[in-house]
Amino acid sequence: MRVRAFAKRNMKELLRDPLTLFFGLGFPLALLLLMTVIQRNVPVSIFELDTLAPGIALFGLTFMALFSGMLLAKDRSSAFLARLAASPMTAADFLLGYLLPLLPMAVGQSVICMAAAVALGLPLSWNLLAVVASLIPSALLFIALGLLCGTLFNDKQVGGMCGALLTNVTAFLAGIWFDLSLIGGGFKTFAYLLPFAHGADGARAALAGNWAALPGHLLWVSVWAAAVLALAIVLFRGRLVER
Amino acid sequence: MNAIQIMGLTKEYGNRRVVDRLELSIPAGELFALLGVNGAGKSTTIKMLSCLTVPTEGDAQLMGHSVRTQSHQAKEILAVSPQETAVAPGLTVAENLELMAGIYGRSKERVTQVMEQLGLTQWAKQRAKTLSGGWQRRLSIAMALVSQPEVLFLDEPTLGLDVLARRELWGVIRGLKGHTTIILTTHYLEEAESLAERIGIMNAGRLRAVGTAQELKALAGCDNFEDAFVALAGEEAAS
Numbered sequence: 001m002r003v004r005a006f007a008k009r010n011m012k013e014l015l016r017d018p019l020t021l022f023f024g025l026g027f028p029l030a031l032l033l034l035m036t037v038i039q040r041n042v043p044v045s046i047f048e049l050d051t052l053a054p055g056i057a058l059f060g061l062t063f064m065a066l067f068s069g070m071l072l073a074k075d076r077s078s079a080f081l082a083r084l085a086a087s088p089m090t091a092a093d094f095l096l097g098y099l100l101p102l103l104p105m106a107v108g109q110s111v112i113c114m115a116a117a118v119a120l121g122l123p124l125s126w127n128l129l130a131v132v133a134s135l136i137p138s139a140l141l142f143i144a145l146g147l148l149c150g151t152l153f154n155d156k157q158v159g160g161m162c163g164a165l166l167t168n169v170t171a172f173l174a175g176i177w178f179d180l181s182l183i184g185g186g187f188k189t190f191a192y193l194l195p196f197a198h199g200a201d202g203a204r205a206a207l208a209g210n211w212a213a214l215p216g217h218l219l220w221v222s223v224w225a226a227a228v229l230a231l232a233i234v235l236f237r238g239r240l241v242e243r
Numbered sequence: 244m245n246a247i248q249i250m251g252l253t254k255e256y257g258n259r260r261v262v263d264r265l266e267l268s269i270p271a272g273e274l275f276a277l278l279g280v281n282g283a284g285k286s287t288t289i290k291m292l293s294c295l296t297v298p299t300e301g302d303a304q305l306m307g308h309s310v311r312t313q314s315h316q317a318k319e320i321l322a323v324s325p326q327e328t329a330v331a332p333g334l335t336v337a338e339n340l341e342l343m344a345g346i347y348g349r350s351k352e353r354v355t356q357v358m359e360q361l362g363l364t365q366w367a368k369q370r371a372k373t374l375s376g377g378w379q380r381r382l383s384i385a386m387a388l389v390s391q392p393e394v395l396f397l398d399e400p401t402l403g404l405d406v407l408a409r410r411e412l413w414g415v416i417r418g419l420k421g422h423t424t425i426i427l428t429t430h431y432l433e434e435a436e437s438l439a440e441r442i443g444i445m446n447a448g449r450l451r452a453v454g455t456a457q458e459l460k461a462l463a464g465c466d467n468f469e470d471a472f473v474a475l476a477g478e479e480a481a482s
Contacts, residue, residue: 001348002346004345005342005344006342006345006346008342008345008481009331009334009342012333012334012338013331013333016333017333023421031408059383079325079326079328080330081330082295082323082329082381083323083324083325083386083387084331086294086295086318086323087318087321087343087346087347088295088315088318088319088346089346153433241294241295242290242295242296242297243296243297
């Protein structure tokens with residue numbers, strides 16, 4: 001009941017902010033369109049839709065970290081959170097309340113991104129649904145990263161970390177713009193220790209129907225997501241009550 | 244029965260003691276005002292009583308629930324209207340109240356009731372961020388009342404409001420007397436004198452004097468409350 005009431009509030013706050021809709025939906029679509037146009041005008045294969053679209057869908061999810069982090073950081077800087085902290089809400093209630101409304105937004109964003117890719121020429125297939133499903137652990141990961149940042153930093157810092165740093169880190173370490181094997185070595189090894197490349201590879205495997213490769217990628221991202229969320233809850237619990 | 248029982252409540256930040264062995268009993272239904280200059284320890288006291296800050300020493304019970312060891316039970320029966328206006332800016336008046344009702348498991352009828360009680364019905368569909376300061380404060384208090392708290396903390400409820408808005412809010416607070424136990428902190432001496440049954444004067448973390456406005460004036464040997472406050476808070480602090 002408490003989580004539902006708080007999640008409803010967060011959903012309304014997010015949907016009533018036009019910047020959320022612009023960055024959440026518009027920016028990934030603009031990137032997809034831009035890269036597709038570039039691909040059509042160069043003689044070599046660099047941004048093919050079957051690798052680009054799942055990557056852009058993952059990249060779009062980085063904005064979920066920005067939304068969750070900003071919302072939490074703004075609440076923390078105001079007396080509104082103090083009021084709620086004096087209510088029977090627990091740290092888990094709070095973070096689930098922030099997470100739950102963002103999850104359907106993330107799924108919706110992935111659906112729109114893949115639908116746009118189809119409109120640009122990606123063949124329509126049932127595997128597109130698997131792509132959307134495979135991105136759910138990544139969505140959870142980015143929301144949890146935002147909650148972790150929102151717990152630790154103020155809204156300006158969250159804007160810098162989740163809006164600039166995380167988007168760029170994800171773009172490079174997930175291999176969205178280039179194949180990680182092109183660099184290889186320590187960079188590639190490091191990238192695959194992190195969850196971002198697994199998130200992108202999982203979505204690409206789902207699109208290609210490469211079901212054998214999918215569980216390994218999803219498990220890696222899921223473990224990271226669970227660990228980051230657990231850390232966010234523990235740290236947020238510490239911030240709720242001043243000692 | 245005492246709704247609030249404070250026993251040696253102390254808060255230290257490093258070597259600095261901001262609340263010092265506070266002892267106080269407040270009967271159920273009383274409106275008690277905590278007065279003090281900036282840094283007197285009023286807000287820290289409210290934070291400890293509302294389970295937002297853990298006391299360094301001592302304890303307090305709200306309707307028998309310890310703020311140290313039974314904070315979850317205490318949180319079920321308390322509500323806070325913080326010093327800053329604490330509303331969700333993007334939500335309407337009704338949505339803000341529905342949020343609090345949902346968190347405490349209260350019905351939508353309770354929301355309607357509180358909106359009528361505080362004269363907010365006409366603004367029900369207006370977003371909180373578009374309300375004037377006075378109406379935002381009124382909404383902030385309404386959000387604290389939705390849960391039908393047994394103990395209510397009003398931290399500087401009229402800070403920054405103009406005289407008319409302040410007087411209107413006084414009317415709202417007077418309407419709560421007798422039903423809810425209230426601790427109100429304020430800088431405005433006339434506010435404490437007008438609203439509270441008893442007043443506590445804090446300075447440097449200690450409770451210097453407690454009594455009715457008349458008793459405090461008599462104690463200080465002054466004819467007006469401002470002189471009494473200056474005498475009690477200032478002299479004691481200097482001693």
